[in-house]
Amino acid sequence: MAKLAKLDDIVSLCKRRGFIFQSSEIYGGLASCYDYGPLGVELKNNVRKAWWKAVVQMRDDIVGLDCSILMHPMVWKASGHADKFADLIAECKKCNVRTRVDHLKDKFDETAEEHTEHVPIDAVQVNDLSSKICPACGTVGQFTEPMAFKLMFETQMGANVDDTMKTFLRPETAQGIFANFRNVLDSTRVKIPFGIAQIGKSFRNEVTTKAFIFRTREFEQAEIEFFCEPGTDEEWFEHWKNERFNWYTNLGIKRENLHFREHDRDELAHYAKACVDVEYRFPFGSGDWQELEGIANRTDYDLRQHQRGMRTMNRWYEENGDLDKIELLDEPDDYVKGPLSYFDDINKKRYIPYVIEPSAGIDRSTLAFLVDAYDEDEVRGEKRNLLRFHPALAPTKAAVFPLVKKDGMPEAAHKICSELKKHFTCFYDEKGAVGRRYRRQDEAGTPFCITVDGQTREDNTVTVRERDSMDQVRVTTDQLLKHLRQRLDI
C-alpha cells in the first residue's frame, strides 16, 4: 500500500509543480493522454538528450534518423502490424467493458495482472475465463469469446475522393528505420556492424491504459536497430543488454530497482531469437516489476519482410490499396541478394543483416526517473519533498536568490542568473523566505541554489547550496560557473 501511495504522491507533485498535466483538462480530460508542463518538458528533453548522447553522439557506429509518422500502408502490411498487431480481448456481458484477456485477474489468483506488454495474439493463452473478474464491475466469469482488437489508429490521407488513402499512425518508430536502411547505406559511409537510432512519437489504441504515463495511447519511443553479420548477433545482443542497463544506472536509477527479465520461449515472436526486458520496480500493479525497455534479437526478419513487401507493390495497385485483399509474395530463392541486402566488400560476402533492437520508451523512462528520484526527508522537524535527479536530467540546473529584496542584492542575483543561463537552465526567485525558496527548488529537483547576501558586496562570494546534502560553500562569483560545471558534469 505504501508503494501505491508513492505513485499518488508523484502524480500530485507532477501536477502541483507543473511536470505533467492531464490532456484537455479544462474539458474534463482525455483518457490516457498527458501534457508535459514547464518543468516536465525540460525533464523529458533531458531524457531524450541523455539517450541521444549515449547512443549516437558518443558512438562511432550509430547514426540518427527522424522519420515521418505517416508511412506507406504497405510498410505495415510487410511488418505484420496491419494483420497481427492486436490484443486479445473479451467483453463483460454485464457492463460491456472490454479487457485484455492476459490482464484479467482470477478470483483464485489475483496476482495475474497487467504485467505484460503486447504478446503475439497466437501466444496469448486463452484459458477458461469462468473464474476471471471484470475489472470494471467485478462480475465473475461473464465474458464473451475472446476476439482480436487491432491496435493501430487508422487515418485517411488526402482530400480528393479518388485518391484518398487509408493509412495509420505508426505504432512504433522501428519500421521507419528499416524502410530507410538502403538510404542510409547509400548516403553515408556506415559499414556493418552499425546502428540507426530514432526518437519519435508512436500511437497505439491501447485497451488497458492506467498508471499515469506508464501506458498511454500516444507516447514517445527511443529505438535502435543495430545491424550485424549473422553469427555475431549473440555477442551484440549481450553488448546491448549491458549498454542499456548501464544507461539507466549511470543516470541515477538505483541498481536494486532494475533487473532483466528473459522472455520465455512461448512468449517470443516466431522470428525472434531472444528477447529480454529491462524491468523497473514501479510503484503500482501487483507484480511491481514492469517493462521499461525491450531488447530483442530480431534476426533478419524485418529486412526480409520489407523485401517481400517491395515485391508485392503491384498487388497493392491492383487491389486499390485494400490491404485485406493482399497477401505478401513469397521470397525468391536468392533473397539474400535482394534490395535490402548488404555487401561486405572486404570478405566479398552478401547477406541480409541480423538486427538487435533495444527499444525504450521516453515517457516510461521519464516516469521511472521521477519515481526513483522522489524522496522525503525531515529538516528541523519539517517534511522536505525532493527529487534527487541526476544533474543531467534535472529540469533546472541552478536557482539564484537574493537573500533580501534590497541593498543591490536583486540586481547582483539577476546578473549572475543571466550569465549562468547562457550555459544551462537557471531560475531566479526572490519571493518568500529563503528556506521556502530552497524547499521549492528541492521539490523541482534543482541540484544547486545560489544565494547573494550581504557578504557578496564585500568579497564577491555567494553561497552555493547542494540539494541532496544541503551543504553550503562560499564561492567567488568569477569561479561560480566553473564550480557548477564540474559538479553538474556538463
Ligand code: GAP
Ligand atoms: N519496436 C519494438 C517495440 O515497439 P514494444 O515493447 O512494444 O517494442 C518498446 O515497445 C517500448 O516502448 C516499451 O518498452 C515501452 O517503454 C514503450 N511503450 C510501448 N507501448 C507504450 C505505451 N502504450 N505507453 C508508453 N510507452 C510505451
